[in-house]
Amino acid sequence: MSGEGLTVRDLRVTFDGFTAVDGVDLDIHPGDLRFLIGPNGAGKTTLVDAVTGLVKAAGSVRFGDQDLLGRPVHKIARMGIGRTFQTATVFEELTVLQNLDIAAGAGRGPWTMLRRRKDIPEPVAKALETTGLTHLRDRPAGVLAHGQKQWLEIGMLLVQDVRLLLLDEPVAGMSHDEREATGALLQRISTDRTVVVIEHDMDFMRSFARSVSVLHAGKVLSEGTVAEVQADAKVQEVYLGRTTQPEPAPATAVAVAEEA
Numbered sequence: 001m002s003g004e005g006l007t008v009r010d011l012r013v014t015f016d017g018f019t020a021v022d023g024v025d026l027d028i029h030p031g032d033l034r035f036l037i038g039p040n041g042a043g044k045t046t047l048v049d050a051v052t053g054l055v056k057a058a059g060s061v062r063f064g065d066q067d068l069l070g071r072p073v074h075k076i077a078r079m080g081i082g083r084t085f086q087t088a089t090v091f092e093e094l095t096v097l098q099n100l101d102i103a104a105g106a107g108r109g110p111w112t113m114l115r116r117r118k119d120i121p122e123p124v125a126k127a128l129e130t131t132g133l134t135h136l137r138d139r140p141a142g143v144l145a146h147g148q149k150q151w152l153e154i155g156m157l158l159v160q161d162v163r164l165l166l167l168d169e170p171v172a173g174m175s176h177d178e179r180e181a182t183g184a185l186l187q188r189i190s191t192d193r194t195v196v197v198i199e200h201d202m203d204f205m206r207s208f209a210r211s212v213s214v215l216h217a218g219k220v221l222s223e224g225t226v227a228e229v230q231a232d233a234k235v236q237e238v239y240l241g242r243t244t245q246p247e248p249a250p251a252t253a254v255a256v257a258e259e260a
């Protein structure tokens with residue numbers, strides 16, 4: 001494991017008197033692949049918004065030894081923190097390579113970036129390889145499959161050397177094969193970065209999470225490994241609307257998974 005971790009203490013976000021995030025503590029270690037799960041309205045997206053500077057928050061958020069709260073969005077991005085949204089935001093008319101080139105940006109003028117070039121910068125070549133998009137590099141992003149657009153967006157964070165990736169439902173709308181490929185991609189990129197995934201897909205979470213935080217009504221309800229949170233009666237109650245007796249992990253896992 002290497003890189004920086006995310007430390008959140010007593011995080012609070014209030015909208016006109018409604019508390020959407022209500023005293024959240026998180027310790028996400030470097031190299032973790034943390035899934036944030038929870039019912040609709042639990043505060044998952046608002047928490048990520050607070051970490052990335054999109055909403056005002058109270059408490060403390062640190063990435064490595066740097067404080068994030070109170071900093072503007074672009075400064076937080078420059079500190080190596082990047083996110084994706086549920087809908088991929090790529091330049092549809094530009095090729096995969098051009099999208100990555102623009103994201104990598106630094107020091108080159110727009111025409112240099114838009115020209116088809118023989119020499120691909122090393123970080124761009126690496127991102128193409130990591131995301132499995134090398135063979136599609138000259139295709140316009142607009143013709144990519146849904147999953148490939150999500151991978152391109154992740155690639156656009158990789159070329160910026162983002163150290164903390166916050167991904168909002170990255171596999172929503174994906175086929176089974178795309179989900180598997182995305183899980184493998186997240187496992188690869190999280191070995192030397194910190195990755196946080198907001199997710200509703202419990203099968204995906206079970207297959208790929210290294211750790212899980214369950215949010216409910218703005219608070220952390222449960223935290224631990226997949227087996228631990230699935231065996232937690234509080235979690236079962238939130239997902240199933242009733243308390244069940246804890247069962248051996250595999251049987252319980254199925255019960256919790258169905259309702260998410």
Ligand SMILES: Nc1ncnc2c1ncn2[C@@H]1O[C@H](COP(=O)(O)OP(=O)(O)OP(=O)(O)O)[C@@H](O)[C@H]1O
Binds near residue numbers: 015
């Ligand atoms: N800008 C806003 N103004 C007022 N209320 C908001 C705002 N953003 C979010 N909320 C409210 O805060 C609560 C948490 O919303 P949030 O989107 O963070 O939940 P979530 O866990 O991400 O849900 P979902 O899984 O449905 O995306 C919800 O009740 C939502 O209506």
